[in-house]
Amino acid sequence: xxxxxxxxxxxxxxxxxxxxVPDDDNRERAICTVCGxxxxxxxxxxxxxxxxxxxxxxxxxxxxxPRYGLWTLPAGFMELGETIAEGAVRExxxxxxxxxxxxxxxxxxxxxxxxQVHLFHRARLLDTRFDPGPETIEAQLFHEQEIPxxxxxxxxxxxxxxxxxxxxxxxxxxxxxxxxx
Amino acid sequence: xxxxxxxxxxxxxxxxxxxxVPDDDNRERAICTVCGxxxxxxxxxxxxxxxxxxxxxxxxxxxxxPRYGLWTLPAGFMELGETIAEGAVRExxxxxxxxxxxxxxxxxxxxxxxxQVHLFHRARLLDTRFDPGPETIEAQLFHEQEIPxxxxxxxxxxxxxxxxxxxxxxxxxxxxxxxxx
Numbered sequence: 001x002x003x004x005x006x007x008x009x010x011x012x013x014x015x016x017x018x019x020x021v022p023d024d025d026n027r028e029r030a031i032c033t034v035c036g037x038x039x040x041x042x043x044x045x046x047x048x049x050x051x052x053x054x055x056x057x058x059x060x061x062x063x064x065x066p067r068y069g070l071w072t073l074p075a076g077f078m079e080l081g082e083t084i085a086e087g088a089v090r091e092x093x094x095x096x097x098x099x100x101x102x103x104x105x106x107x108x109x110x111x112x113x114x115x116q117v118h119l120f121h122r123a124r125l126l127d128t129r130f131d132p133g134p135e136t137i138e139a140q141l142f143h144e145q146e147i148p149x150x151x152x153x154x155x156x157x158x159x160x161x162x163x164x165x166x167x168x169x170x171x172x173x174x175x176x177x178x179x180x181x
Numbered sequence: 182x183x184x185x186x187x188x189x190x191x192x193x194x195x196x197x198x199x200x201x202v203p204d205d206d207n208r209e210r211a212i213c214t215v216c217g218x219x220x221x222x223x224x225x226x227x228x229x230x231x232x233x234x235x236x237x238x239x240x241x242x243x244x245x246x247p248r249y250g251l252w253t254l255p256a257g258f259m260e261l262g263e264t265i266a267e268g269a270v271r272e273x274x275x276x277x278x279x280x281x282x283x284x285x286x287x288x289x290x291x292x293x294x295x296x297q298v299h300l301f302h303r304a305r306l307l308d309t310r311f312d313p314g315p316e317t318i319e320a321q322l323f324h325e326q327e328i329p330x331x332x333x334x335x336x337x338x339x340x341x342x343x344x345x346x347x348x349x350x351x352x353x354x355x356x357x358x359x360x361x362x
Contacts, residue, residue: 007192011211011220014190014197024315026275027260030192039192043259044223045298078224079208083291083360084298094207105358108286110264117226117265134205175356177286179264 005030012037043115046156047087048075049123050164051100056141057161058125059148060095063137067153073120073160074098088121096139097131100124107160110179118156118180122164122173155180186211193218224296227337228268229256230304231345232281237322238342239306240329241276244318248334254301254341255279269302277320278312281305288341291360299337299361303345303354336361 007017010032017030022038030039050073051058059071074095078087085102092098103122110117130139142148144165152158159180167173188198191213198211203219211220231254232239240252255276259268266283273279281304290299311320323329325346333339340361348354 009190009192009195011188011190011192014195016195040258041261042225043261045226077221078298080222080224080296081293083293084289085291085358105289105356108265110266112262112264115261117259175286177266 007039007041010035010037011039041115043117045078045084045087046075046116046118047078047084047091048073048118048120049088049092049100049102050106050120050160051092051096051098051123051125053125053128053141056143057147057164058096058098058130058139058141060132060135060139061137062135062153064135069137070151070153071148071157072153073157075118075120075157084119085121088119088123092123094133095136097129097133098139099126099129101126104173105175106173107156107163108175108177109156109159111156112179113181118154118160120156120160188220188222191216191218192220222296224298226259226265226268227256227297227299228259228265228272229254229299229301230269230273230281230283231287231301231341232273232277232279232304232306234306234309234322237324238328238345239277239279239311239320239322241313241316241320242318243316243334244313245316250318251332251334252329252338253334254338256299256301256338265300266302269300269304273304275314276317278310278314279320280307280310282307285354286356287354288337288344288357288359290337290340290358292337293360294362299335299341301337301341 007030013035015034018033019028074092076091100123106122107120132139163176188211194216196215200209255273257272284303287303288301313320344357
């Protein structure tokens with residue numbers, strides 16, 4: 001669950017905040033009790049890729065919490081100063097050290113429970129030399145029947161991989177939008 | 182431009198922050214000088230709709246800054262606790278008091294300069310009784326040739342309307358992804 005009421009102090013002046021509904025608003029926000037600054041909390045985007053080499057998909061084994069040791073598609077929080085596509089490429093480089101040609105947006109998954117939207121692009125690997133960063137234990141290519149389904153780190157990764165193999169089977173890729181409970 | 186370095190104090194303890202690169206990271210974050218809390222700043226999603234009644238599109242004239250008095254599609258910041266689709270419906274109700282049937286995601290527009298991603302769904306108006314909220318001066322239906330192109334509030338609204346009329350002309354709607362400079 002996303003942290004509600006986690007803003008205890010004002011980012012502008014440091015004074016304590018109080019959660020109440022501002023004028024002309026309809027939900028509680030952290031409002032500074034001294035300077036009146038209103039602090040909004042909103043969902044964040046997680047951006048990543050499905051990197052493909054022929055029949056195989058690249059997964060990364062996580063070297064960090066949460067889900068240490070489990071397998072994921074390369075993905076991470078979108079940063080200021082970049083587009084969704086740029087963030088997806090960056091995360092693929094940072095986590096897998098992989099060089100890719102980015103393709104279409106493939107899944108858009110609302111994860112309301114944690115206040116996130118996960119967006120995965122399909123991507124074509126340009127070669128099979130990987131150089132995983134510090135967040136990754138190892139990066140490895142998997143055929144469909146080799147995917148470690150019971151050792152995937154996140155439900156959005158499972159959903160995206162399921163959509164990928166289903167679309168590949170029917171020979172047509174399209175955008176999948178869904179909500180992860 | 183999004184506000185860089187706008188976090189002066191820690192949200193947990195109120196002490197001053199300092200911008201520096203945390204261990205195992207590669208960009209500057211506001212870090213509390215006392216408790217060490219790291220404060221991340223990330224892009225936000227703006228969600229809205231293209232509400233359509235026959236040949237006409239519904240626009241709202243803004244009763245708030247920025248862009249007071251200019252015309253917009255109903256849209257606003259996605260909130261915690263909702264999906265993109267739910268946020269789009271909520272904003273359409275709040276700003277136009279319109280009842281809609283939400284359709285497909287239509288535009289996904291990166292606005293890097295302000296740290297935002299704008300996502301518009303197409304929507305079918307269920308009737309033509311509008312009840313604009315406090316953020317809207319008036320809500321009005323426009324035929325394509327009546328659109329006030331020189332009085333639109335945002336470039337993402339212009340882009341979305343242009344895509345809408347172009348797709349309608351060719352008889353096929355698809356997702357448009359682009360970057361607004």
